[in-house]
Amino acid sequence: MSLEWKARFAGVPLVHWMAVVFVIGLGLFPITLALLRLWAVTGITPLGALTTVHDQPGAMEAFRFSLFEAAASTGLTVLIGLPLAWAFGRYQWRNIQLKRALLFLPFVTPPVVAAVGFLALISPGGLLYSMGLDLRGESGVIGFISTSTGWQHPGHFIALVVAHVWFNLSLMIRFVEPVVAQLDPTWEEQLALLPTGQTAFGRVRHLWLPVLGPATLVAATYTFFFSFTSFALVKWLAPSSNTLESLLGEMGGTAGIPGYRIETSLAVLAIATFQMLLMLVMLILAGRFERRHSQVLAMHHEGRNRERHGPASRKWNWFVNGILVMLLAPLLSVVLASFRVRKVGGNGATSQWTFEGWRRAWNGDFSTVPLMDALTNSLSYAFIALLVALPLGYAVASCLVTLRQQGFERTAGVLDSLCMLPLSMSAVMVGLGMVAGILQWFPEMFSFPYLPAVPHVMLVLPFVIRLMVPAIERIDPIFAEQASLLPMSKMGFWWHSRGAFLVVPATMAASLCLAFSMGEFGASFLVVRVGSWDSLSILVDQVASRPKFDPYVFPTAMALATILMLVTLLVLSINERARAWRSRHDV
Amino acid sequence: MMFELQKGAVRLGQWLVFESLDLRVEAGEIVSILGPSGCGKTTLLRACCGLERLEEGVRILDDEELQNATIHPDITMLFQQPVLYPHLNVSQNMALGAGTNVSKTQKKERIQEVLDAIGLEGFELRGVAGLSGGEAQRVAFGRALMQEPKVMMLDEPFASVDVKRRLALAAMTRTHLKNRNITALHVTHDLEEAKTLSDRIIHWKDLAVGSQGRGESVDE
Numbered sequence: 187m188s189l190e191w192k193a194r195f196a197g198v199p200l201v202h203w204m205a206v207v208f209v210i211g212l213g214l215f216p217i218t219l220a221l222l223r224l225w226a227v228t229g230i231t232p233l234g235a236l237t238t239v240h241d242q243p244g245a246m247e248a249f250r251f252s253l254f255e256a257a258a259s260t261g262l263t264v265l266i267g268l269p270l271a272w273a274f275g276r277y278q279w280r281n282i283q284l285k286r287a288l289l290f291l292p293f294v295t296p297p298v299v300a301a302v303g304f305l306a307l308i309s310p311g312g313l314l315y316s317m318g319l320d321l322r323g324e325s326g327v328i329g330f331i332s333t334s335t336g337w338q339h340p341g342h343f344i345a346l347v348v349a350h351v352w353f354n355l356s357l358m359i360r361f362v363e364p365v366v367a368q369l370d371p372t373w374e375e376q377l378a379l380l381p382t383g384q385t386a387f388g389r390v391r392h393l394w395l396p397v398l399g400p401a402t403l404v405a406a407t408y409t410f411f412f413s414f415t416s417f418a419l420v421k422w423l424a425p426s427s428n429t430l431e432s433l434l435g436e437m438g439g440t441a442g443i444p445g446y447r448i449e450t451s452l453a454v455l456a457i458a459t460f461q462m463l464l465m466l467v468m469l470i471l472a473g474r475f476e477r478r479h480s481q482v483l484a485m486h487h488e489g490r491n492r493e494r495h496g497p498a499s500r501k502w503n504w505f506v507n508g509i510l511v512m513l514l515a516p517l518l519s520v521v522l523a524s525f526r527v528r529k530v531g532g533n534g535a536t537s538q539w540t541f542e543g544w545r546r547a548w549n550g551d552f553s554t555v556p557l558m559d560a561l562t563n564s565l566s567y568a569f570i571a572l573l574v575a576l577p578l579g580y581a582v583a584s585c586l587v588t589l590r591q592q593g594f595e596r597t598a599g600v601l602d603s604l605c606m607l608p609l610s611m612s613a614v615m616v617g618l619g620m621v622a623g624i625l626q627w628f629p630e631m632f633s634f635p636y637l638p639a640v641p642h643v644m645l646v647l648p649f650v651i652r653l654m655v656p657a658i659e660r661i662d663p664i665f666a667e668q669a670s671l672l673p674m675s676k677m678g679f680w681w682h683s684r685g686a687f688l689v690v691p692a693t694m695a696a697s698l699c700l701a702f703s704m705g706e707f708g709a710s711f712l713v714v715r716v717g718s719w720d721s722l723s724i725l726v727d728q729v730a731s732r733p734k735f736d737p738y739v740f741p742t743a744m745a746l747a748t749i750l751m752l753v754t755l756l757v758l759s760i761n762e763r764a765r766a767w768r769s770r771h772d773v
Numbered sequence: 774m775m776f777e778l779q780k781g782a783v784r785l786g787q788w789l790v791f792e793s794l795d796l797r798v799e800a801g802e803i804v805s806i807l808g809p810s811g812c813g814k815t816t817l818l819r820a821c822c823g824l825e826r827l828e829e830g831v832r833i834l835d836d837e838e839l840q841n842a843t844i845h846p847d848i849t850m851l852f853q854q855p856v857l858y859p860h861l862n863v864s865q866n867m868a869l870g871a872g873t874n875v876s877k878t879q880k881k882e883r884i885q886e887v888l889d890a891i892g893l894e895g896f897e898l899r900g901v902a903g904l905s906g907g908e909a910q911r912v913a914f915g916r917a918l919m920q921e922p923k924v925m926m927l928d929e930p931f932a933s934v935d936v937k938r939r940l941a942l943a944a945m946t947r948t949h950l951k952n953r954n955i956t957a958l959h960v961t962h963d964l965e966e967a968k969t970l971s972d973r974i975i976h977w978k979d980l981a982v983g984s985q986g987r988g989e990s991v992d993e
Contacts, residue, residue, distance in 0.1 A: 670824070672869045672916070673846060673872035686858065686860040
């Protein structure tokens with residue numbers, strides 16, 4: 187029996203099925219190979235290794251630390267983010283587009299830039315340090331807290347939690363703000379006329395909690411997830427502690443080699459299995475909350491809602507603008523620190539403004555790849571990730587939506603979860619899959635110049651799918667019906683019934699692909715350790731890790747981080763401009 | 774062209790919308806089907822168009838038996854809510870009706886001609902979001918005319934327009950259909966609209982089960 191290329195199964199074209207199989211394979215293949223390799227090296231099954239996880243050096247400590255810092259980060263993110271999203275969604279704001287872009291900025295900032303940015307804030311000469319908060323050296327108030335409570339390194343913990351809040355506030359805005367902005371105002375007005383709505387507590391209980399609860403839960407779950415799997419920020423801001431992710435990152439490079447440090451391979455196998463199970467549970471929870479969130483409410487016109495509530499009060503203005511300034515602080519610190527060199531001499535510490543850091547960053551040295559090579563690598567990986575992930579993500583999303591529309595809900599659910607696997611494995615696990623999986627079984631892949639792009643594709647694909655699925659679901663099928671009645675080519679049919687409606691989500695997905703790939707650190711950290719594919723984020727880490735007796739190490743690292751930040755922003759703004767151009771020429 | 778549905782039956786899930794439905798519209802004739810909301814009029818038009826699968830029965834266009842659930846290039850439909858593509862302006866939406874084998878200049882001339890005919894001169898570059906219900910439906914009708922169809926299905930096309938304009942639009946639509954000798958099947962629940970537009974009116978209750986659907990002429 188021959189297979190028709192245009193054949194459809196359950197209403198889904200064959201080519202979309204192939205994309206689904208490829209994506210699931212891409213997610214499962216490296217980590218399965220890695221687990222098989224570690225199993226072969228240690229002689230212990232992944233489940234067997236799981237029972238030894240509490241015996242692995244540092245594993246339980248890392249688990250407790252991951253749990254505490256993620257819980258604290260999530261709590262603080264909700265505490266600050268909820269009123270921020272509420273005020274931002276409710277009132278009229280001047281330059282709202284700009285403010286929204288600024289609030290979104292941390293989420294697309296490369297983690298290593300954020301890490302060195304916070305480092306600049308808390309290091310001697312930094313803003314927080316100058317305010318008497320020594321989170322790094324833990325003197326003064328922080329030192330007092332440490333000695334009086336016996337808490338080891340509270341400064342590191344606080345710095346890490348603040349950085350996680352900085353990163354994840356945009357998630358609260360992303361999920362909660364639209365609900366507030368588009369809520370039917372008559373609900374609030376009706377409640378105010380009923381006895382239960384006479385008190386603030388009553389209004390919170392009967393309106394705001396049910397309305398904002400699901401969106402907040404989704405944002406909180408993702409915040410917990412990202413904080414739990416944090417790597418670059420932990421490495422730089424809390425060097426005395428490990429999350430499970432950073433522990434794997436430390437040990438993963440040498441795992442899977444037969445006869446060499448078997449105990450490391452066993453530890454990696456145990457911790458990786460443990461973390462994978464935890465991530466899977468979190469992802470299932472996040473998916474459930476997200477479905478509940480998407481079921482909420484008939485939405486109202488945002489502009490009219492804002493008009494009804496008018497401009498924000500002075501109190502809210504201070505709050506929102508204050509947070510915006512704080513969000514910019516670490517990024518500005520990076521730029522400032524790249525021009526400032528701090529020397530300790532006989533007269534104590536002195537600061538000087540200089541271009542030496544930039545000169546060194548530009549010229550490079552013999553111990554790292556040249557800047558332009560790293561930049562070229564980063565851009566190449568980012569564009570490969572974009573070119574592969576966008577069409578693949580679209581095909582998978584289209585398949586999932588068609589299956590749901592055809593009534594195959596359960597199949598769509600299972601496939602959806604399988605396609606999300608790379609997300610449940612975290613960046614370091616994906617890197618581990620490459621190093622201990624693919625490279626150990628297929629060493630000839632060492633010569634493949636674009637190897638680091640593979641984990642980038644894996645990591646961005648779930649985000650592309652997540653953006654595309656609701657966008658495709660929202661397209662009214664009547665456009666396809668109308669198009670089918672008009673004389674147009676197949677391409678024209680696709681464009682007018684699908685493509686034109688996906689320009690905005692596709693641009694958003696492209697921005698995320700580019701930004702995530704440019705800033706990707708966890709997987710690259712493991713992969714480049716065994717090869718020579720240094721990206722710009724790895725170069726920042728390499729330079730910043732050098733001993734600091736050379737006063738120019740820090741400014742050089744900051745100059746590299748500034749370049750990474752600027753290139754990322756430049757790529758994103760070109761992408762956004764392309765979208766604006768496209769929409770201007772469409773209508 | 775003559776259009777005929779023989780022994781048509783459509784099922785949507787568990788609901789048998791109609792069965793054994795016979796309907797014949799002569800070439801150049803305009804027939805209105807009158808019936809209450811939710812009786813299955815729209816489903817009938819969608820099935821005639823090929824947008825719904827017939828569980829039983831056949832569609833015939835002149836002497837040609839049409840394949841079930843396929844779109845025929847000579848048949849088009851005007852939906853109840855005008856379907857205009859929001860990423861295109863008025864003339865770009867109209868251009869979609871002209872097909873791919875027509876030159877740009879010809880397309881432009883025909884758009885201009887049709888826009889003038891339906892009273893929308895000067896609307897070429899307007900975005901479709903700002904059009905009123907009546908204007909939007911006229912653009913959709915103009916696009917359908919650009920297709921030069923032989924048969925047109927009209928699914929309560931003036932439902933979103935106020936009563937006064939509705940009859941004027943119905944009259945205008947009749948003129949254009951007659952001028953171009955287009956066979957049309959129109960469904961509505963508004964008797965006045967049906968009288969203004971069509972040559973013959975059929976009540977759904979007479980049509981639904983096993984009827985020959987002869988209906989009555991508007992004069993009667």
